[in-house]
Amino acid sequence: MADIPTAPPPGGPLPADTAPPMVAFEQVSKVYAATGSQAAFTALDDINYSVPRGTITGIIGRSGAGKSTLIRLVNGLEKPTGGRVLVDGTDVAAQSESALRTLRRSVGMIFQHFNLLSSRTVFDNVAMPLEIAGQSPAEIKARVAPLLDLVGLGDKAGRYPAELSGGQKQRVGIARALATSPKLLLSDEATSALDPETTLQILDLLKTINHDLGLTVLLITHEMDVIKAVTSHVAVLDQGRVAESGRTFDVFMSPQHATTRVLLSSMPGSGLPDAIQRRLKPTPAAGDNVLVRLVFFGKTANQPLTARMASTLEADVNIIAGAIDEIGGEPCGTLVVAYPADPAVMERAAQFYQQTGLRAEVLGYGA
Amino acid sequence: MAPEMLLSLLTSTLWQTVQMVVVAGVIGTAIGLPIGVFLATSGKGELFPAPLTNRIIGLIVNATRSTPFIILVVAIIPFTRLVAGTSIGTGAAIVPLTVATIPFVARLIEAAIREVDKGLIEAARAMGATPFQIVTKVLLAEARPSITMALTLTIVSLIGYSAMVGAVGGGGLGDLGIRYGYQRFMPEVMLAVVLVLIVLVQAVQSAGDALARRFDKRHRKHG
Structure with a gap:
């Protein structure tokens, strides 16, 4: 998984890091x-x-x-x-x-x-x-x-x-x-x-x-x-x-x-709907989809990545859940997507994440 | 008894009662209030921690309060003579009344102050208040409605106690009722005394309640 890119400092009077702590x-x-x-x-x-x-x-x-x-x-x-x-x-x-x-x-x-x-x-x-x-x-x-x-x-x-x-x-x-x-x-x-x-x-x-x-x-x-x-x-x-x-x-x-x-x-938006959560399996069966949580932040937050994703993966990408948020003054979004758990698709997806700096986490597999 | 005579007896004894209650009440509160504040603030980990002194004063207060008043009156006659110069009369009766009032007020004030939310003490400490400022600006100020009720109760109790000091020639309304109404069997005197006492207690209680209500800002008021 790629390292977290350093996001710009949030607004407000931020002190120099060298200032002694309060x-x-x-x-x-x-x-x-x-x-x-x-x-x-x-x-x-x-x-x-x-x-x-x-x-x-x-x-x-x-x-x-x-x-x-x-x-x-x-x-x-x-x-x-x-x-x-x-x-x-x-x-x-x-x-x-x-x-x-x-x-x-x-x-x-x-x-x-x-x-x-x-x-x-x-x-x-x-x-x-x-x-x-x-x-x-x-x-x-x-x-x-x-x-x-x-x-x-x-x-x-x-x-x-x-x-x-x-x-x-x-x-x-x-x-x-x-x-x-x-x-x-x-x-x-x-x-x-x-x-x-x-x-x-x-x-x-x-x-x-x-x-x-x-x-x-x-x-x-x-x-x-x-x-x-x-x-x-x-x-x-x-x-x-x-x-x-x-x-x-x-x-x-x-x-x-x-x-x-x-x-x-306990935060809203962090979990999956119960009905989906219950059907998730730790390993894929034939024809299953993989559910992935994508996290957008820093520079990835402002790019049209989902649109490019479908074409890059050459597969249908289904959006399951999503939320857009601001944490500590920085915008970020999470998106749970599903696509076929086919080795070739998953390989292309991994490369896509690497190139774009998207953070992705496999949640499980399901029909 | 002739009405004029009854009236003159009633007014003179009412005056004696008022004298005893006011003087004993004022002196008793002046001494009892600081003791009550001390009792409420000197426990372990409190504003002026002095657990041993707290214990000892608590014991003395309890001992005084558990002594029946009429026994206290007789028991402290030598002290009364020392303070008042005599052991008989209205002036002398004020001494045991005051002695009984001090621990009574102290315990009521202690209870009133302990009711004040501990969070307020913490907030005042966080502002940099001295312990003395916490007592005056937080504890006494916030407990003012309860203290008013406590002092009202004290006055009402004093009116009751003052009836007993007839035993040492203290005079007062109660004494009038016992000597004329009971011992000389004059029911009209007894009735008049009881009526005056009822009116007196009622007036004190109503005034105290009204004052306490005015001080109490803890609840939203309508109108």
Whole structure:
């Protein structure tokens, strides 16, 4: 199989690869000590990972994989039991309590359940980090109003959280997290409590913020859709270890780890219709067709390859399923096709894939 | 009993009750509220971790609360004399009332604060808030409706307790009811006392409920 061609970098302010990372995990481990009733538990085990400056980077894993612990190490809500977490070069765990409070003002955080104060209006919720930092009412007023405009809630300043929808609450959460002009935004399952449409709106807002403010975003999620929609880089966390990491596009196009494949299989468009899946056989019988999944990306995404394919193969090519998508800002498509499992046809097909750089994967055989 | 006399007794004893309840309530809350905040925030892994002190204060609070009030009144007479200069009268009665109020308020405040969503504490920590800022801006602010209800309950309970301090000459409505209504068998006095108490408790409860509702922004309101 041909190597993955390097795709052009996605849009947005991409930093030079030489820039030091915004967040660096160095041999980080977190072990919860045994208590009377429970055995010791290793939440994170030798994590080495860097979050590139200016990116939206995602950490995905199933529940219990350690992602919540990992993100809480970044702003010191939890302390590692081994290794170091560096935020913009600063070792978080080595800071005194007061230095840590100062550091936290440069790291915003948003939460799955929003965590807004019910007793405060939208305005006062966004003002809270500024109050904590000791700013004057005039300074606070000058800062909060544009933030509410940025998240599209300029007309809701006097409302209480109970009067808002879930998406609006998360917008308040985002405005609040941005109040102290942080350089890093941590997102803890920020869209997991929202419906799909609202999720997309919130993710769009995160993209805008990343792009316009040049803010690095580190998000954790259990949803591949979220990773696909906004991140340029991803790390897959499994049982407290980084199973796989890299550019989101590369990880999606050629997942190396079983956990990644399982997470990807839950994505819409990744599977075959059940009726076809059930009839697939691992070896061909006479007169069978071969089912192949073709993946288009990079330069192959923009060429009329399917049209040329039928003539090159000198056989009927039947399209079974297909989807066009964008991952990490790069277009890609998958197409499941069937053609006769005749040795000559298959030989011509292999040559065709080689010449064009198409990625092809035999799924099975069937009538 | 002549109506004028009954009325004059009622107003003077009502005033005594109000004095006892207000003074004991204010001092008891001033001391009990910080203790309640401490109890709610000093457990292992909490804002001001001091598990041992937490345990000890918890024990003292429980001991005070499990002592029947009338026994407490008599038991702390030497302390009352030390503080009030005398052990008899309305002023003196305020001392045991206050002593009983402190642990009562402390436990109610503790419960109100423990109800506050832990996610809010985490969010405030992530903003760089100091533990003290978390107490004032998050815990007390978010628990305000529950604290209002707790203090309303405290006042209502104090009105009830104040009837018992007649035992040390504290006076008040309850004392009037016992001495005239019960011991001298004047049912009309008893009835009048009970009616005034009902109105008093009802007024306190309604005011407290209204205030708590105004503070409570946790639910969407209509109209």
